[in-house]
Amino acid sequence: MCTTATLVLTATVLVAPAAHADRATPAAPGDPVELIYTRGWVDGFSVVRADGAGTAPFTPNGIDAVDAVSKDGKRLAGRSSGVNDRRIRTVDVDGTKPTNIVIPGDLSGGDPVFSPDGSKLYLDGDVPDDHGNQSRLLVAPADRDATAQPLLPAQAVSCDRFLSTSTGRYAFTRTAPIGTRCDGASSVMLYTPETGVVEPAVELNDAGVEVPVGGFFPSISPDGTRLVYMRMLAGDERAELRVLDLATKRSKALYEGSDMWAARWSPDGRYLAFGVFNTSKRLDLVTGQVNSLGDGQTVPIWANRTVTPSVGVRVYGSNAITTGVATSRFKFDAASSASGARKANVAVLTRSDAFYDGLAGAGLAGAKGGPMLLTPKEGLAPAVSAELARILSPGATVYVLGDEGVVSAAVDTQIRALGLTPKRLAGNTVAETGVAIANELTSAPKEVFVATAAEYYDALAAGAAAGSTPDATVVFSWGNTLPAATANYLNGLDRSKTKVTAVGGPAVVALNSASIRIDATADGRTAPDTAKLLAEHAFAHPKAAALATMATWQDALTGGALIAGKGPLLLATQTTLPQGSANYLTAEAASLDRVVVVGGSDVLDDTVAAQAASLTGPQGFHDFVDSPNGDVKVSIG
Known part of the structure; x- marks a missing residue:
């Protein structure tokens, strides 16, 4: 079970076909894909670039654990596994234009994520304020040195983490506080920047009644129509991966297992990739088939380097x-x-x-x-x-x-x-x-x-x-x-x-x-x-x-x-x-x-x-x- 940030794994984001940028077009077998990924586990990471000539580690100017890639594939964000200095680094994929985002507190386990246009970086951290040291969602410019600022107004006790973006609507996890700790039940929240409205995501239960979505690690599909999240199973150390149609409010289970980590969408919306302990899995939402994306603590992240998948x-x-x-x-x-x-x-x-x-x-x-x-x-x-x-x-x-x-x-x-x-x-x-x-x-x-x-x-x-x-x-x-x-x-x-x-x-x-x-x-x-x-x-x-x-x-x-x-x-x-x-x-x-x-x-x-x-x-x-x-x-x- 992985419900907190104690497990040191980077975000899992699926490699996806470059030739089918249109989300409605399914990938053809062997279409070119784009791949930059992080390989490592707790005691160190390496960033690896794959292309037609094979794979090779590279150092993107101080980042040795890639956590996010901008939607256009031009910019990376991540940290150094050997440095705990409250900083996230952003850099172009060729290593140029490095910037440092400073967290005004302690960096928590939530992965940074770029806004859809790549101009901003969202992340979370334990930030001191008038109510104590709180888990807050933060935002910073992605192209220059800056100190991250709170995204939402301060609350008496703030326990917000794991934000994801899509086409202008964001999802994140809000955990109920127990005393001064964020140890209660987790709910999925939706945030619309244009209006500033924060509201719970809702789904229909078995009786057809709308209820708040309980879960964590939410991620909205690239077209903004679906939301994937994880939910702990009662009385068990296992979790299930679920997908919610935001229009019909109907959800269904996709996968069940232990030691799962955040699921992310492929840019065409057909696949989900997620971690299971020290492996990565790919789930085809059309066929329901689950394939391995590799063992050895490997976490793929899609970017703008074109490779061809095996067929x-x-x-x-x-x-x-x-x-x-x-x-x-x-x-x-x-x-x-x-x-x-x-x-x-x-x-x-x-x-x-x-x-x-x-x-x-x-x-x-x-x-x-x-x-x-x-x-x-x-x-x-x-x-x-x-x-x-x-x-x-x-x-x-x-x-x-x-x-x-x-x-x-x-x-x-x-x-x-x-x-x-x-x-x-x-x-x-x-x-x-x-x-x-x-x-x-x-x-x-x-x-x-x-x-x-x-x-x-x-x-x-x-x-x-x-x-x-x-x-x-x-x-x-x-x-x-x-x-x-x-x-x-x-x-x-x-x-x-x-x-x-x-x-x-x-x-x-x-x-x-x-x-x-x-x-x-x-x-x-x-x-x-x-x-x-x-x-x-x-x-x-x-x-x-x-x-x-x-x-x-x-x-x-x-x-x-x-x-x-x-x-x-x-x-x-x-x-x-x-x-x-x-x-x-x-x-x-x-x-x-x-x-x-x-x-x-x-x-x-x-x-x-x-x-x-x-x-x-x-x-x-x-x-x-x-x-x-x-x-x-x-x-x-």
Whole structure:
């Protein structure tokens, strides 16, 4: 419970879209946001600025705990955590024009707040007057040195704190005195500067009768129509966050918890941000969803520095085959209207119940510019047939991976019936199929990724990397053994022009056993670690990454083709984001702004998806888009 100023946390103000200044326009996923925030807890603070290049602490001319930002984002107000000299400092965001506001008493815990036009600074303090040392609301000019003056006339006992502003109407907390202390019940008051009227905010109770609003930490929405506040729950150490419609006087509970701190509005009025002990939360008032804004005593404050939030998007169908179709629908437009990167040139097809011949398919699909699709051995799944007809122009090539014992001849017939051209890439072994695919891509590769085909993990990550690397191929070992087809392929290359990258421990052993030089290695303790090392090797500052389950291979195969050309494929379990995957997302957060989760929540939990997306956003700020059947499009670079 945090009902007084004893907890040393700065104000929580939500980052918000700069591109949607109109409060009535909801933010689009990935719209630019503006972010300056304070990070710290009791024993010290740092002010951090985030932009497109990442985050970095900075010192805004003596302020190391930002408490407020003017509405235009040009001016900051705050204090130094190491100085208790009854002063609030204001400064432009570039560190110029510093001023000091002196409090004629002791500075209390209420955060300063700028007037809507930025000319004044409101705050509260324990100010001595004829009635003793009282908690008073104060006001001072925001652009020059001054001593703060009382905002309201003196009262016998004054217990006013936590003022917020909107479009000219202010809200604050008035606490009933007990003796000379402000320890009684708290009420929400409204103040209109033009008239000087101070009145209680009122709401309708369950009987429809107007009653004063009991609560604290009030904040009026940017358009002045709603008020959010906190209220303690009877007989409990918990509080609830409530919102009041000032016109209808109806209120409702939004969130319940312990150790909550003041809620603030995003400038577009859609979101609320509030502290919960040493974390910050974001509540979407449209969907009701609550996301984390970051841990580690981080308090975001919106300002005029533009950043781009991470966008997590889940692409999925009802099963593995339709998830593959969903990845195609998500990435490619219909042939009749497609252009540029959204036009599919080919499609790659493999069977849906065995991974071997399809392992290099993601690399082929990525390099050739098409989706990776799955189908039963006996014939085309109806959804796949419809997708081929949708995205491919007449005569386009559909690569079929594996011989007719892997994918039946009936599939070729069905492809021709669609006006398309089937092309088989196959061999007597998985290794031979891999070499056939490699030769289809290029006769002079610049890089060859080698991974075992006895398991699917390493090869799937290698396929996504190959699809994003110009003139790259994937070929296979079989566990620790290098098949003759692969050895012959590698020995036939001009090694002065081609480097060989071993992906995973089995490939390392197989290549060494065959006396084939290894130029680079991605070999982790676990499959997610190997995928992470390969991502570090193959991608410099990627804009996107895909996340797929490691429990099965289908989603990672089609997801690898989806992300090819954009970024790496990372692995997770249904309920856990492995440390290697998490570390990669964190390390590349400055460039990553899309995390594509392939598969439904039955294969990767929502918590895993949200965690992955939050790691790439500034202090966890992210949007999440649900794309069932691939129908909701979000740019992935």
